[in-house]
Amino acid sequence: MQNRGIREQKRRETLQRIRDAAAGLVDKHGYDNVTVDDICHAAGISRRTFFNYVDSKDEAILGSFPFTFTPEALDHIRDTPSENVLELVIRSIVVEPGRFDGPAAKCRHELLEHNPGLMHAEATRRRGFLTELGRAIYDHFERFPGDRRHAGSLEDEAHFIVVLFQGAVSRYLWHPPDSADPIAQLLENAQTLSNYTKDMTW
Numbered sequence: 001m002q003n004r005g006i007r008e009q010k011r012r013e014t015l016q017r018i019r020d021a022a023a024g025l026v027d028k029h030g031y032d033n034v035t036v037d038d039i040c041h042a043a044g045i046s047r048r049t050f051f052n053y054v055d056s057k058d059e060a061i062l063g064s065f066p067f068t069f070t071p072e073a074l075d076h077i078r079d080t081p082s083e084n085v086l087e088l089v090i091r092s093i094v095v096e097p098g099r100f101d102g103p104a105a106k107c108r109h110e111l112l113e114h115n116p117g118l119m120h121a122e123a124t125r126r127r128g129f130l131t132e133l134g135r136a137i138y139d140h141f142e143r144f145p146g147d148r149r150h151a152g153s154l155e156d157e158a159h160f161i162v163v164l165f166q167g168a169v170s171r172y173l174w175h176p177p178d179s180a181d182p183i184a185q186l187l188e189n190a191q192t193l194s195n196y197t198k199d200m201t202w
Contacts, residue, residue, distance in 0.1 A: 077140055
């Protein structure tokens with residue numbers, strides 16, 4: 001039991017060393033000028049160790065992506081009637097174990113702000129999972145047309161939900177909360193965005 005605790009502590013320390021090295025290098029040299037080998041050298045580890053802890057340079061810098069949709073979650077979105085499909089989507093999301101484990105919010109914010117390449121990498125990480133989500137939402141509206149709130153096409157309404165969801169996730173990732181429940185925070189972000197758009201005049 002004690003050995004397991006020591007191993008876990010060492011693992012956390014190594015992961016933090018990788019993250020600190022990655023963030024420091026990007027801050028100093030810029031995202032496009034930092035390689036995995038640079039991070040390994042700065043952290044004092046091998047490439048093999050690096051990939052035992054993180055999947056990519058992007059993950060080392062940004063932290064692991066905290067949300068996913070399992071096949072079961074996507075099926076739940078397709079098969080569950082709801083008066084608020086955006087809420088259904090958020091409540092169906094799967095939160096990866098552990099809190100957001102990237103650099104501190106201020107550091108992460110500055111890295112994204114000053115490195116357009118890193119901002120692009122952040123968007124790319126989300127693209128695949130948003131595509132699958134859009135298909136599930138489209139299928140939902142096809143099955144439950146009474147849940148629709150827009151007179152236009154199914155594609156348009158599914159896209160609106162994806163865009164609002166992406167906004168809620170982006171706000172979460174831009175300022176990761178220290179202790180708030182991620183689902184509750186996403187719901188609050190979505191409600192804030194929705195209220196903001198309703199108050200706009202054109």
